[in-house]
Amino acid sequence: MRRSLPWFVVLALGWWLGRLGAEPPPVLAAGPADFQAATEAADPSIAHVAMQLSGHSRDDAVGSGFVLSADGLIATSRHVLAGAQNIVVHVPGHEPVVAQVRGPDDAVAVTVLRVPRAGLTPQAVG
Numbered sequence: 001m002r003r004s005l006p007w008f009v010v011l012a013l014g015w016w017l018g019r020l021g022a023e024p025p026p027v028l029a030a031g032p033a034d035f036q037a038a039t040e041a042a043d044p045s046i047a048h049v050a051m052q053l054s055g056h057s058r059d060d061a062v063g064s065g066f067v068l069s070a071d072g073l074i075a076t077s078r079h080v081l082a083g084a085q086n087i088v089v090h091v092p093g094h095e096p097v098v099a100q101v102r103g104p105d106d107a108v109a110v111t112v113l114r115v116p117r118a119g120l121t122p123q124a125v126g
Contacts, residue, residue, distance in 0.1 A: 042066075045123035047074045047091050049099075049113070051084035065113070066123040067091060074113040078104045081111050089115050 047065040061084070065076030074089055081087065081101065090096040099113040 044121040052086040072115040078111045
């Protein structure tokens, strides 16, 4: 008695085998030069976030974030700020400044900070 593979397995296997010879997506084919250009374009929007924990005078934790708006909203990871007393943000081209927590979002593990700065370069999102 001969057994045959279910039709959906045959179709999936055919699709997968067909993809083996396919060209890589354009973003991968462009190579390191485009990656470097993308990181250089994003540089003015990247924020260095340093935290001091209670009872310490030095930076206890560091992280990064990015500028959401020109008027000083910064997005960073929520877990980085756990237990922080002072949060200092440095954006390229601007002096470091103390940030205020505007609100954490537990669903996506992001915290929004506000810094008293104008004229920041927001990161394009999406």
